[in-house]
Amino acid sequence: xxxxxxxxxxxxxxxxxxxxxxxxxxxxxxxxxxxxxxxxxxxx
Amino acid sequence: xxxxxxxxxxxxxxxxxxxxxxxxxxxxxxxxxxxxxxxxxxxxxxxxxxxxxxxxxxxxxxxxxxxxxxxxxxxxxxxxxxxxxxxxxxxxxxxxxxxxxxxxxxxxxxxxxxxxxxxxxxxxxxxxxxxxxxxxxxxxxxxxxxxxxxxxxxxxxxxxxxxxxxxxxxxxxxxxxxxxxxxxxxxxxxxxxxxxxxxxxxxxxxxxxxxxxxxxxxxxxxxxxxxxxxxxxxxxxxxxxxxxxxxxxxxxxxxxxxxxxxxxxxxxxxxxxxxxxxxxxxxxxxxxxxxxxxxxxxxxxxxxxxxxxxxxxxxxxxxxxxxxxxxxxxxxxxxxxxxxxxxxxxxxxxxxxxxxxxxxxxxxxxxxxxxxxxxxxxxxxxxxxxxxxxxxxxxxxxxxxxxxxxxxxxxxxxxxxxxxxxxxxxxxxxxxxxxxxxxxxxxxxxxxxxxxxxxxxxxxxxxxxxxxxxx
Numbered sequence: 395x396x397x398x399x400x401x402x403x404x405x406x407x408x409x410x411x412x413x414x415x416x417x418x419x420x421x422x423x424x425x426x427x428x429x430x431x432x433x434x435x436x437x438x
Numbered sequence: 439x440x441x442x443x444x445x446x447x448x449x450x451x452x453x454x455x456x457x458x459x460x461x462x463x464x465x466x467x468x469x470x471x472x473x474x475x476x477x478x479x480x481x482x483x484x485x486x487x488x489x490x491x492x493x494x495x496x497x498x499x500x501x502x503x504x505x506x507x508x509x510x511x512x513x514x515x516x517x518x519x520x521x522x523x524x525x526x527x528x529x530x531x532x533x534x535x536x537x538x539x540x541x542x543x544x545x546x547x548x549x550x551x552x553x554x555x556x557x558x559x560x561x562x563x564x565x566x567x568x569x570x571x572x573x574x575x576x577x578x579x580x581x582x583x584x585x586x587x588x589x590x591x592x593x594x595x596x597x598x599x600x601x602x603x604x605x606x607x608x609x610x611x612x613x614x615x616x617x618x619x620x621x622x623x624x625x626x627x628x629x630x631x632x633x634x635x636x637x638x639x640x641x642x643x644x645x646x647x648x649x650x651x652x653x654x655x656x657x658x659x660x661x662x663x664x665x666x667x668x669x670x671x672x673x674x675x676x677x678x679x680x681x682x683x684x685x686x687x688x689x690x691x692x693x694x695x696x697x698x699x700x701x702x703x704x705x706x707x708x709x710x711x712x713x714x715x716x717x718x719x720x721x722x723x724x725x726x727x728x729x730x731x732x733x734x735x736x737x738x739x740x741x742x743x744x745x746x747x748x749x750x751x752x753x754x755x756x757x758x759x760x761x762x763x764x765x766x767x768x769x770x771x772x773x774x775x776x777x778x779x780x781x782x783x784x785x786x787x788x789x790x791x792x793x794x795x796x797x798x799x800x801x802x803x804x805x806x807x808x809x810x811x812x813x814x815x816x817x818x819x820x821x822x823x824x825x826x827x828x829x830x831x832x833x834x835x836x837x838x839x840x841x842x843x844x845x846x847x848x849x850x851x852x853x854x855x856x857x858x859x860x861x862x863x864x865x866x867x868x869x870x871x872x873x874x875x876x877x878x879x880x881x882x883x884x885x886x887x888x889x890x891x892x893x894x895x896x897x898x899x900x901x902x903x904x905x906x907x908x909x
Contacts, residue, residue, distance in 0.1 A: 404460030413468035416647050417475055417599070424605030428738045435735025435790075 452527030457653035463584040463661065465651055470577030470596035472648035473532050476641045477539055477573040478603015480508055483562075485611045489625040494555055504546070504562040506835075511567025513832030516575050520825025521682055523572060528580045532649035535573030536642065542566020543638030550631040574600065574828065577648075578808045579821035583655055586817075587664045589809040590760075594752030597805040601745035611637060674761060674879065678887030679818025686826055690814050690882050693875045698807055699830035699837070700872035701767055704775070704865040705800020706838025708793055709744070711846065712737040719783040719855050739790065740797045747798025752805035760810040764876045767799040767806075772869035779862050782855040804831075814882050 448454065483505040490501045523531040545561025548554075577596050585592035611633060615621045620629030660666065685691045708715060713733035721729050755763040774792040781788055808824050815823055842861050849857045 405462040405465065410462055410464050413465050413647070413651060416644075417468050417471040420606045420644075421471075421475060421599075421602050424602060424607075424609065425742075427609040428605050428742060431731075431735045431738040433735070434731035435739060 474599030481604035507563030515571030516825035520822035531576035538569030547634035679816035682822035702834035751802035
């Protein structure tokens, strides 16, 4: 593994996870609300 | 601006956000998404229309004004402030965007609270619209520089966020309006004001992660294992850099402008009237109440296709090239419209597949444009060029609904799919014209490239705009 690869790991992975959760959780909420509407489309 | 000036500018200066060694580029997409998921709220404006109309006793035309002005301001502010966004850097741009977007909500809250509707138009439309434009382009050039190996994927993630913003805001704002007594036949205006206020404050917090987390790569930074010399090359991919002022003098810019404008117009053809189109095609003898839910499901399905198309097709463009992917958006898009035209309502599943693909191409047209610009004009001022290109969106935002609504109104007497025949034929023609425009795109003449003696590095992935910013 190169020195650059090792440097890439210096950011704590937890920070990356938290950053993605910050945007991922609201996005998942919106997606879930959207999916709730889909059954009506195929039920008609 | 000099480095000394940058030091004086402090927290917002580009020099302050040059990533230290070891910074992960995977922190940049969430920073971009924090902004795009917020400003994407604009497409959920329709949730406020009925409460405002009933609560403040205004017309449907008046209740659309804040959104329409917001979209016009998006295009204008992206074009006007694009160069400044490139020069000052993404933290400055994201903070300015946040301030304008949040202030728009706060002014709107005040406007509804005092029953002064013009304040809502001014706040949400004008002030908030500037936030939309600056916010939309703020992370684009930064993402391209962090992901020189996958620019389509990187901008696809961010611009998918703009589509996702409405998914979040729509159910969230609807539930708040209901909770504060601002829904139903007698909505309480104070409840609308409270909803605006809470949304403004929540977006202020949510967007802060964007401007806190955003970083620009150091001049010598490269992704691990990536060598610029071995990057994918093609006839259209330049190694030069073209300024925004010169880009608009090239035929390539205006051909791409036509491509984006007509691709967006064609997508809006279905998006604008999703529920009525589905009802006219498949409503038949179904009870209106139960079919309204199915039509809402159709609109939801199109939103999903619009959003995921931005990521999937833009990422695919990294593999097959930008010109080829636009051939698909425009050429296959025209064929899909033709299939709908010929099949009408004889096959529901085929109709749904065609509509979903058309909408996925619509969203992808937005998401792939920055990478196409990077290929043609280099990374030098790509954000500013993108800002100017977004005027095509403003034009399409007016053109698309105008065509579909005018023709649907003119064919009011007709029932079923026949009502949309003329509209769909126009969309096919627009897509064919866009296809031809894409075919005419050739590599940019090197005479437009910035001169090497200006000290600019010409290779994608490095930042000659740094030199521009310090001249």
